[in-house]
Amino acid sequence: MALAFQVTFDARDPKRLGAFWAELLGYTDDPPPPGFATWDEALDALGVPEGERDRAWAVSDPHGVGPRIFLQKVPEVKTAKNRVHLDVNVAAGLPRDRRRARVAEEVERAVALGATRVREVDEPTGYAMVMRDPEGNEFCLQ
Known part of the structure; x- marks a missing residue:
């Protein structure tokens, strides 16, 4: 169970x-x-x-x-890279050629909400944008 x-x-x-x-x-x-x-x-x-x-x-x-x-x-601010992060699947089920555009749309929405871009990850196994939430916690939009 x-x-x-x-x-x-x-x-x-x-x-x-x-x-x-x-x-x-x-x-x-x-x-x-x-x-x-x-x-x-x-x-x-x-x-x-x-x-x-x-x-x-x-x-x-x-x-x-x-x-x-x-x-x-908590009283302290974040000071180091997360050991665990969330992968937010915004393009799940889309064909590979449409995933990048969908991720880009969600990146803009996340930025408008207060997130920041960190870096792009483009590998044969998938595409994602590494982001930080308003308090600096890393997450991926993929």
Whole structure:
């Protein structure tokens, strides 16, 4: 039996970084727990002080297929290359001759959302653009 998992990011601003990933992936913010209309209402009930409500955020695939992304606040900035990164398959199923154009479209969309280009990877096994999210985490659009 396969196990479910989530991907966790360290972040300076979890909600802002979560908004980037939600928009890029077509995800949505996790809703507050049942019985609460808003996260503030839920956090009030849990006794979380207002000054600590920016410590975490989560976004999920609205169709329940992709893994949940959890973002947790850390004080330090990213300083080294990721040991793990996400490959976002924007051109899956397209013929090889159309993949580059599709990746280019998604690169422009990601840049508009706050990502930056790092380098192009063009190999016999595939084409991808290495990117960085707004907090510097590497990912690939392929």
